[in-house]
Amino acid sequence: xxxxxxxxxxxxxxxxxxxxxxxxxxxxxxxxxxxxxxxxxxxxxxxxxxxxxxxxxxxxxxxxxxxxxxxxxxxxxxxxxxxxxxxxxxxxxxxxxxxxxxxxxxxxxxxxxxxxxxxxxxxxxxxxxxxxxxxxxxxxxxxxxxxxxxxxxxxxxxxxxxxxxxxxxxxxxxxxxxxxxxxxxxxxxxxxxxxxxxxxxxxxxxxxxxxxxxxxxxxxxxxxxxxxxxxxxxxxxxxxxxxxxxxxxxxxxxxxxxxxxxxxxxxxxxxxxxxxxxxxxxxxxxxxxxxxxxxxxxxxxxxxxxxxxxxxxxxxxxxxxxxxxxxxxxxxxxxxxxxxxxxxxxxxxxxxxxxxxxxxxxxxxxxxxxxxxxxxxx
Amino acid sequence: xxxxxxxxxxxxxxxxxxxxxxxxxxxxxxxxxxxxxxxxxxxxxxxxxxxxxxxxxxxxxxxxxxxxxxxxxxxxxxxxxxxxxxxxxxxxxxxxxxxxxxxxxxxxxxxxxxxxxxxxxxxxxxxxxxxxxxxxxxxxxx
Numbered sequence: 001x002x003x004x005x006x007x008x009x010x011x012x013x014x015x016x017x018x019x020x021x022x023x024x025x026x027x028x029x030x031x032x033x034x035x036x037x038x039x040x041x042x043x044x045x046x047x048x049x050x051x052x053x054x055x056x057x058x059x060x061x062x063x064x065x066x067x068x069x070x071x072x073x074x075x076x077x078x079x080x081x082x083x084x085x086x087x088x089x090x091x092x093x094x095x096x097x098x099x100x101x102x103x104x105x106x107x108x109x110x111x112x113x114x115x116x117x118x119x120x121x122x123x124x125x126x127x128x129x130x131x132x133x134x135x136x137x138x139x140x141x142x143x144x145x146x147x148x149x150x151x152x153x154x155x156x157x158x159x160x161x162x163x164x165x166x167x168x169x170x171x172x173x174x175x176x177x178x179x180x181x182x183x184x185x186x187x188x189x190x191x192x193x194x195x196x197x198x199x200x201x202x203x204x205x206x207x208x209x210x211x212x213x214x215x216x217x218x219x220x221x222x223x224x225x226x227x228x229x230x231x232x233x234x235x236x237x238x239x240x241x242x243x244x245x246x247x248x249x250x251x252x253x254x255x256x257x258x259x260x261x262x263x264x265x266x267x268x269x270x271x272x273x274x275x276x277x278x279x280x281x282x283x284x285x286x287x288x289x290x291x292x293x294x295x296x297x298x299x300x301x302x303x304x305x306x307x308x309x310x311x312x313x314x315x316x317x318x319x320x321x322x323x324x325x326x327x328x329x330x331x332x333x334x335x336x337x338x339x340x341x342x343x344x345x346x347x348x349x350x351x352x353x354x355x356x357x358x359x360x361x362x363x364x365x366x367x368x369x370x371x372x373x374x375x376x377x378x
Numbered sequence: 379x380x381x382x383x384x385x386x387x388x389x390x391x392x393x394x395x396x397x398x399x400x401x402x403x404x405x406x407x408x409x410x411x412x413x414x415x416x417x418x419x420x421x422x423x424x425x426x427x428x429x430x431x432x433x434x435x436x437x438x439x440x441x442x443x444x445x446x447x448x449x450x451x452x453x454x455x456x457x458x459x460x461x462x463x464x465x466x467x468x469x470x471x472x473x474x475x476x477x478x479x480x481x482x483x484x485x486x487x488x489x490x491x492x493x494x495x496x497x498x499x500x501x502x503x504x505x506x507x508x509x510x511x512x513x514x515x516x517x518x519x520x
Contacts, residue, residue: 194462194479194481195481195482195483195484196462196479196506196508197484197485197506197507205485205505208485208486242484242486243484243485243486243487328508329460329462329507329508330506330507330508331507331508332463332507332508332509334507335465335505335506335507336505336507338505369483369484369485369506370484370485370486371484371485371486371487372486373486374486374502374504375469375486375488375502
């Protein structure tokens, strides 16, 4: 009996020793390899995301090539032309000497727009102006997706080669947001292809309703406007020229109208989609002061300068939406906010101007899927 | 996005088979642990019984998590499918109509293809927007 108990105890002790040795070896290995293991796990996550990004890019490219090849060139030619524009970039102007930086940026943006427009004529020669602008912005989405894919791939290869946790971690931590943005660009292609209004089109949609069927005229490059009576005031409403994908030059238009009236404008109201913060409801209508426009700078500068020159109040009405909703098909709640925005415009006019005053109203944003007049000839 | 494009594909069959097979496997293993646990309990081996029952409970927990993930992934697939609608108003009597978006529609267009069901006048496109199946289901419930 005692002998049996002794053997049992020896066995138990032996087993405990093995456990301890195994545990110590495990801890020692983990000391050296934990970071490598973590890096490997993150690299795998990035690899999966990269495969998804490649899928989005290839699918968007395929759809663009299919669509563009309907307008005058065979698929193979469109493909080879598209390869030429892949990786297209605009170099930001020097800001080390800030004098004239906005003017230089404006010139670069104009050149870039011209370049893309000429390229669209080359790639889809039989497309009309409306279709060409839709194709151009569909292609811009593909180029953005391609750029995202290239950046993620760069960090992935660099991280894998160097096994540097910093490279790998910074891209791994941003992956959910990167994928969300990429998905939005992928979906945006479909909206531009079919000419469906996007979230950003809410400004032009409100402007179109305010025009109330009045015949518009072109007041600046790709900007149309019409004069209507709102609450007993003379209101000149402007928007980008639709229904193709255009944002136009609203800054130039506002500057031109104000200067043509020698500053005799009582109020400028700008309506635009604005990025909502997480937790804020989609399509919330908010008001503020300033130039409500999300351009890189030149248009906003023109508006602010002309408003300051003649001391014209700038009233901003923003429709809150997720930045990704702004580039994909317009959600129902955003479309339904038009009536509320119109009511806010009327309230601002009533409270800030007198009957007979001249008011300038600008519906800012991409006018894809939004025409130039309610029920008239577009 | 719309009814006639590739985005509208549902979750692939392989996707469901993988999730269901994983769940069934985990549930079977958990049941086995429960059986072993209760058998050990009847035999009076409390230590083994506790260990097996804990393993069984953990297995069931994992199965519930797998089912939850599957439902979540399915909802994500549904969320991707948006349908685009065009809202039209009669130019004469103002009657409202909603139909699926057709290529060539834009806000402000007078649609010659659509006639008012009440007075036969042409219809004006007043809005175009996207709806997800989730939104539609919510509206139906209301």
